Amino acid sequence: MKKINTLKLVFILLILSVVSVKAQEFPGDDWTFNKFPEQNGWNIKKLKEYRKYITDSTKITGLVIVQNGQIIFNYGDIEENSYIASCRKSVLSMIYGKYVLNGEIDLTKTVLDLGLDDVGGLLPIEKKATIKDIISARSGVYHKEGYPGGMQEYAPKRCSVKPGSYWLYSNWDFNVAGYVFEQETGKNIYDEVQSQLAIPLEMQDWDRSLQNKEGNTSISKYLAYPMWFSTRDMARLGLMMLHNGEWKNKQIINANWVKEMITQRTSPEELNANVPVFKNTGANFGYGYMWWLWKNKDEPKLKGGIFC
Known part of the structure; x- marks a missing residue:
């Protein structure tokens, strides 16, 4: 198993998010491959050119395009379980819903209410951050991350902004979101991914034994929850999201x-x-509850597009 560029999964979910769902169907316990995509309007020459582009010009190691519940195009080893990097938070956001809606997780609870603290201590204003602030990356807490990957080089000074008033992509927020999930529900994140997603979506490659938390607890007590998925299993997540959380009725x-x-x-x-x-990349992103949102006004095909 090798670590891969996050683009693998970004492309899976992005492509799925902008395809019409009117004719979408779901795969069975195994994916089927459309051997004649030209009959569905795909240009074979363009697909070949696309494959060459991926090979020559990107770091993508696994990608699928799905139409009508079948794989139209695939690249790389789509069965290999790979480290999905920041996509973990969007998966966490998915499993949050059940417990927010049944009241076990109260998004208005503050860090103080939750009894949270960290190495060296959190300051009074930081303890006013709510769970909602945390899962929106708007906590205003700029404590050091025990697991790198955020954008803390852009962080304001600690205590200089009120919780909820400022966005920063921060692994402190995302790691605390995982801790809060387990504290408030009494459930393990990975067990919930398995029961809420992997089993009902009939994932073919999910391996619970690969999933383990990581982090430097001398910096922050809140561990990250890295996740490992295959490309074809991530495609199931994307297809479910296209159907507003529904899978086979x-x-x-x-x-x-x-x-x-x-x-x-x-x-x-x-x-x-x-x-x-x-800036100057041609992309405009908004942010939700640990999901990136496409907001490219000049490209109607991206309307409603989301990715992790």
């Missing part, structure tokens, strides 16, 4: 929670002002 994630997850909490304007890494 069964509601896997409450449709209202799906809507909540992908409701904009941070605008592209604020995001670019706070973290200028996307």
